[in-house]
Amino acid sequence: MSIGQSIPRVDAWEKVSGKAKYTDDLVDRNALICKVLHSTIANGLVRKMDISGAESIPGVVKVITCFDVPDFPYPTAGHPWSTDPAHWDPMDRRLLNKRVRFYGDDIAAVVAVDEISASRALRAIKVEYEEYPFVLSPEEAMKEGAPLLHEESPGNILKSTKIEDGDFEAAIKEEGLICFEGVYETPIVQHCHIESVTSWAYMENGRIVVTSSTQIPHIVRRIVAQALGIPWGEVRIIKPYIGGGFGNKQDSLYEPLNAFVCKQVGGRLVKLELTREEVFSSTRVRHAEKIYLKSWLRPNGRLVARSYTAYSNQGAYGSHGHGIAAKGTNVFRQLYNDEKARRTEIFTVYTNTAAAGAMRGYGTPQAVFAVESHIEDIARSMNMDPLEFRFLNMMPVGYVDPFTKNVNRFDSLRQCVEKGREWIKWDEKRERYANQTGPVRRGIGMSLLWYNTAVWPISIEVSSCRMVLNQDGSIQMQLGETEIGQGADTVFAQMAGETLGIPWEKIHVISAQDTDITPFGFGAYGSRQTYVGGASIHKAALMLKEKILRCAERYNKIAAADLDLIDGSIVQISKNNEKLHSLAELATDTFYHKEHAEHLTVEVTAQVKSNALSLGCAFAEVEVDIPLGKITLLNLINCHDCGRLINPKTAEGQVHGGMSMAIGFGIYEKMLYDPKTGELLNGNLLDYKLPTILEHPRLEGQFVENPEPTSPYGTKGLGEPPTVPGAPAIRNAVLHATGVSINSIPLSPHLLFSEFQKAGLI
């Protein structure tokens, strides 16, 4: 039994000893270097470019401008492809853009023999722009007369959706209802993965090979081919170990350009690595959202109807587009249960900021922040205990979502809340902190969490798995699903070992993906991998075990039905699982059998047509220094029901990482754009305030394990959920401490000071 055990990570030794190879460790030192020229205006047109100076710099091999690239747009989002064009992601960018739409857009690329010549060449390119006015927020962008970013999107609206559940207008007319309103805002933030965006490309037998730090090699393959207009089979993507992605690398960022410039220099090896500043200015960010909430309830606290209107800042290009705002509406529609009706209207709007894409949580951190701040405010106004108010209104057990068919099978939310309540001593501290005075006060708050695993039925969910038996009874396992630092390889090994009956140490997971040979799978996103990848591992392992037992039948002349594989040995069931021989002995016989030699391998695709609710909550305790506008986070606990835990230790690691991002999202992080130029002002790790270890309390992660029946291993998503409830829990704790409802994050001193002033506290 390896499932449920905190085995050490299979890649731990390699990674802590510095032996593990990442993209940049693998590139040949003779690689040409590509550097990208970014626009220095936020909106406009490149009229002319003079590259003669750049071309004359020694070491420069090629200068490619936005006038040299094919004029067909391509999508970048890391979504499964669909044969239905209605499901295609926005195709609104070229490899390099003449029509620039944000400060930092890609307008030219230089290939040189080294970084210095490439950088010099960038500086030597002279650009003549035609400048347009620009907009930085959706509300500005939707105004009449606002500059239009994309011809095909009037009003700069990439997409909008309106949904009504029940008869909303009738519902809110019920007599005696109390109405609450609130407007909530979340910031643009960046993923800040340790490893930069980096790739290198060369050509081999007429095909293009790109090694890249990506979460989604098989999808990047498709996108590179689309961007270059070549058959998909002529692209090969290789993904080594990667140093974090958090959704930024669930986009095809610079692989298409890297591939294109490689082709332009005759297929020579070209490396393209972004600086940290470029990662900030020119890759993806989290969508800032402004969310308007309105709730109608009875005096007993029961929600009757609510409305949700959200404006999601898409930035300059479509990327993942409307999916983020749409996922947010599921939080609104499912986390609480309106007795009669609800209305949702969401707008995804282009602005002249960096393109927003996927980021851990995928729209749910924004929506949960709004919904859980709003709920807290209501409970407080109604003078109800926030937990009791939630228990009264939250998604009931047995709820079936009409679209996804998801069933809320267990009382997970309440179970998680009770764990958090106990650990943080909710009842005692709510009491203790009730009537504070003075400049420094403490408070506790909490937030529920709603997340659903994987992307069905928005897109298909498939995962393929291959297993290869060795002569010593060990196996190699390959999946399209990717290890991106989260421990995927480790839990995959545990799952395979469990189903096969082989110790996990004997499962050699091939960590790197190579789209030429790795089974097809979509990669790391949507917290899907244990859930969907688990399905293919289970299917493959059962098939391989059946093949093994069939060989064992021949070898032992005992019916396969009376044989089992346990802990690496073939045993006879009817003789009390007596060991007959090792799998190694059987495997060797099978490899070299004079009559029946066979290399035992299996390869299967599992298609998953379900998803699973991954619920939980966070509780925060803060100390607020009111005059300083400073929050000290004293305690933070996340409780999750992600089904059965495959590896408690790595699960806890995921929770800790997510909580850390929630702390940044709630208190510290925000990308600031210059309103005069549209330039990003704090695009580096000094000015952009990531929380450090000093800003972290001891992080507590706890679990409720309700085995998920739609997963063969009883598991569901845990990659993203931990990052979701922290910010509103902190915000609600600040409210508890100070009595001030602050409706936007981060809760920086700058904001707190002005809010506390407004509230008359200072």
Add this chain to the structure above:
Amino acid sequence: MSIGQSIPRVDAWEKVSGKAKYTDDLVDRNALICKVLHSTIANGLVRKMDISGAESIPGVVKVITCFDVPDFPYPTAGHPWSTDPAHWDPMDRRLLNKRVRFYGDDIAAVVAVDEISASRALRAIKVEYEEYPFVLSPEEAMKEGAPLLHEESPGNILKSTKIEDGDFEAAIKEEGLICFEGVYETPIVQHCHIESVTSWAYMENGRIVVTSSTQIPHIVRRIVAQALGIPWGEVRIIKPYIGGGFGNKQDSLYEPLNAFVCKQVGGRLVKLELTREEVFSSTRVRHAEKIYLKSWLRPNGRLVARSYTAYSNQGAYGSHGHGIAAKGTNVFRQLYNDEKARRTEIFTVYTNTAAAGAMRGYGTPQAVFAVESHIEDIARSMNMDPLEFRFLNMMPVGYVDPFTKNVNRFDSLRQCVEKGREWIKWDEKRERYANQTGPVRRGIGMSLLWYNTAVWPISIEVSSCRMVLNQDGSIQMQLGETEIGQGADTVFAQMAGETLGIPWEKIHVISAQDTDITPFGFGAYGSRQTYVGGASIHKAALMLKEKILRCAERYNKIAAADLDLIDGSIVQISKNNEKLHSLAELATDTFYHKEHAEHLTVEVTAQVKSNALSLGCAFAEVEVDIPLGKITLLNLINCHDCGRLINPKTAEGQVHGGMSMAIGFGIYEKMLYDPKTGELLNGNLLDYKLPTILEHPRLEGQFVENPEPTSPYGTKGLGEPPTVPGAPAIRNAVLHATGVSINSIPLSPHLLFSEFQKAGLI
């Protein structure tokens, strides 16, 4: 139809443009360098080693001596493993040897940060030997009192075999028989592949990874594990493109030592590359053989009985051992048909020279040289036309070999002879050159060729193949069988394309093998790959096509039986093969189908329980300058029946390469050992006389195509046969020109001068 077409090699562009990556191109420049210390005595014991001087040299990381390695012997031959110990190859060497058995034996290894420090350290090691007498030839080694190389082999006989077909003693008593005798000798030669023996190793997740220039990655995996005493699954071998092997790399040469030293330095990356001199002195060579032939025939020329006694020089270690001499006996026993009986006795004998292993032809060049020289001498003595004499006595059509069950299905030998006879103008020139005088004379001669494809039933023959469909209708194909410069990848692509119904350009052959992920197969030897690999390609392609048509049935709602895949399109058979849609369209639908998404792949093992005779001949025309002892080769033609040609151009390339090696074997090459010290005297490419382009006539290769029924593509071995008949054809041409029978090769001026003197010509 791609089979039978001379498509360009799929790796041509990469290789001629210098882009193709070989082992040494791929190693990280920070690799530690390992160099090996070789013994400077031919036989004896290392008593002591002082490594203190070596260890004090800056840059030296580790010095490992023969006293530091595990004391268990391992085999090195690249043969399929057998679960029957009786079939195991000799296990008679350690990673480093205290008991040294030839001048050049491995006694210590140094690991250093660079080559210079490593070389300095080698020179600083002080070795104290106990020296024994040594022997350089089997006949010396078998003498009573000769020094014994391996305790377990009395008389230095690794193995001997005696076979009698028919009642030999009775047969030779027939009255009126004429008896002929001859003794024939072949030299020790080296493969002289362009790329050296090179590998590099590192550890990853506790497992050892070796990238090596090898023909047999899956076998090397097993041997490295055996040599290190670890489970086989803990070794991973990667084989990039390789620059020739010719059988030397059908042995595990330095991979085990490389892996061992890597472990000794904590798994750091260590490269081990031999110099050319080391390749000569310390890798493998072709077995020198001395063969005694005796034939009894009737006055009409019909062979009644023959005997064959061979002494095969094994050198110091077992390697491929007795297999080489044994394969030679098949030439003797099958190429000619004795009416009554024959007797064979062969001895494989250890001597203090470099270990002999596999080399293109695997014993058949030696045996064919002896048999075809002997036959020529008999025909000449009997005053019969050499062709008529052969036609009278050679293996008849319908012959079934009792051991292999091989059937001589076609009149291939005669058909090949007729082609060669016509091309070289045999009848005219035999006549014209009949009565020459003067110092410079011309002659023509010929030789038949016998070879059988692959190794069944000596060992098992299996090959596994995996195919992976892409969205654009192209596929990747992986086999354990290796491209070693011979064009394997190209003919594999043609075979797969043919059976699938996809243009060969759309078959992306994964050229490199990685034992972690590449389907199991034994690799390049025994001219087996088109034959055995072809079987697995055929099986896999049929399965993949069936899967594709099953998807096409659903897609088109037309029964699969009415659908076909032709030239990359799905067509409807009943509508005259009307194109319905491209495979790309179907593949994309299958990848992303909302209900039936599947990644179409197949992986199968084909076990081949047959082998196939690959017959042919060579005709040579020479001009002999008698006083100079110099042969000018005017014309050389090889004719082969290797079944159906997959790619006539690459087949011709194989033939040319083999003919070139035959020229070296016949006229130029011989490794010379100092009788006083046992040291190799000409172990470099200046002193060892490989023929250059100046020594080559225009090479003519022709084919007879009798499709082999035991192969799905009608093909059989062509890798080795071309190197077999050239030397005896040249020898017989010299006989025709001068009347002098020379019974050993190479026909160097040194030898010719003395033979012509003996014959009274000078």
